[in-house]
Amino acid sequence: MKILVYGAGVLGSYLAHVLVRGGNNVTMLARGARLDELQKHGNVIRHYFQFRTTADKVNVISELQPEDIYDLVFVVMKYPDFHSVLPALAANHSSRVVLVGNNANPAEMMDYLQANSPVQKQVAFGFQVSAGWREPGRMFTVRGPQVQMTIGGLGEDLPWRTVIDQAFVNTKYKLVYHQNMDEWLKSHFMMILPLNFIAPAHNGDLRKAAKDNKLLHQVIAAVDEGHQVLEKLGYTVTPASQLKLARKQRKMFYIMLKIMLSTPVGKILLGDKAVSADEMFALYQAFIDLKSRAGIPTPNWDTLGIHSPLLQS
Template structure:
C-alpha cells in the first residue's frame, strides 16, 4: 500500500517505521537536516525500554504536490502546526487522510478539508499512543514493540476502515477504533495541559515539575476543573476512568504525580511550548462558553506557568 507519513518528528518516525515493517510502500515527508538524515541513515530509533536500536530505510519527500497520489496520508504533528498543512492537503488529490495528534478542533479541520478540497476527502482523527524525543541523529522511543493508535471518525464509522486495516494487517500495531474520537481527544487535552502547562521556564524551555505538595494538589484540582468544563459542554470524558481517578482516588493520583515529578520520564512525554500554548487558548475558549470558574488552574498559571 502506498502511504505518506506527513511529519518526521518522533511520533511520525515511529509510525513510519511500523508501516514500513508491515510491508507497505512508505514515504515520509521531511525537510532540511531531518530529510538528509532520513535519506542517509533511514529511520533510526532507540527503543528505550526494549534496549535496542532499529534502522529502517524509507523513501523521503520534501513536499506534497497536487498530483501526488497516496492510498493513505497520515499527518503526524503538533496541534499548532495543523493549520498550515490543511491547504496543502486540500490541494492534493489523495482522498484518505488521518490527522494524528493532540486536537481541540477536529470538526473545523474536517470541515475545511471537505469545503476546500479538489476531490472528496475522507477524514479520520487519531492519536499515536507513545512518546519520545530527538537525540542527535536518532529518535528515542518509549513505545512498545507494537504500538497503538486510538482512531475514529466524527460522523460514524471511518469510510476507509478496510484500507486502514489492510495497512496494519502485517504489523503488531493495534488500531483502537472509537465511536467518539472527538470526546477522547478533548478529554486527553485536560491532563496533557495540566501536566505540561506548569513545565516551562521564562525562556519556554522544558523543566521538571516542582513536585511540592501545593503544586500537585492544584494540578489535581485543575484536572477536575478541566473535566468539569468539558462536561458542561456536553462532552463525555473518555476513558471515564480518568475522571474517576481524579474524583475518587486523589491520594493515589497524588503519589503517581509525585513519582512522575522526580523521574526523567517527563522528557519523553512532554509537549512543546507552542503546542501547549495553543491547547491553552482552546481551553480558555471552552471556559468562556461554559462560564466555568477554574480557581486551581488559575493559581497554577499565575504561580508556576508562563502561559497566558
C-alpha cells in the same frame, strides 16, 4: 499499501517505522536537516526501553504535490502546525487522511479539507501513545512493547476502517477505534495540560516538584475543573476512567503523580525535550475559549496558568 507519513518528528518517524516493517510502501515528508538525515541514513530510531536501534529505508519528499496519490495519508504533527498544511492536503488528490496528534478543533479541520478538495475526502483523527525526543541523526522513541493509536471519526463509525486495518495487519501495533474523537481529544488535553504545569513550577526539577503537595493537588483539581468545563458544554469525558481518576480516586492520582515525578519516566514524559511550549500555549488558548463558553470558574487552572512560562507567548 502506498502510504505517506506527513511529518518526520518523533511520533511520525516511529509510525513510519511500524508501517515499513509491516510491508507497506512508505514515503515520509520532511524538510531541512531531517530531510537530509532521511535521505542519507534512512529513518534511524533508537528504541529507548528496548535497547536497540533500527534504520529503515523510506522514500522522502519535501513537498506534497496535488497529483501525488497515496492509499493513506497520516499527518503527524503538533497541533499549531496542522493549519499550515491544510491547503496542501486539500489540494492533494489522495482521498483518505488521518490527522494524528493533539487537536482542539478537529471538526474545523475536517470541514476545511472536505470543502476545499477536488476529490471526496475521508478524514479521521488519531492519537499515538508514545513519546521521545530528537538528537542529531536519530530519533529516540519511548514506548511499551505495543504502541497504541486511538483513532476514529467525529460521531460516527469509520466506513473505511478496513483500509486502516490493512496498513497495520502485519505489525505489532494496536488500533483502538472511537466513534467521537472530538470528545476524546478534548478530554485528553484537559488531562495533559495541567500535568505540563508541573515541571515549570520548579524550573524543571521534577524531584522537587514531587514533594510539592500543594502543586500536585492543584494539578489534580485543575484536571477535574477541565472535565467540568466539558460536561457543562455537553461533552462526555472519555475514557470514563480518566474522569473517575480525577474526581473519585484523587488519592490514587496523587500517588501516581509522585511516583512518576520521582523516576526517570517523569523526565521523559514531562521534561523539556518532551514538551512543546507552542503546542501547550495553543491548547491553553483552546481551553480558555471552552471555559468562556461554559461560563464556570476554574480557579486552579487560573493559578497554574499564571505562573507557567509555557503560556507566556
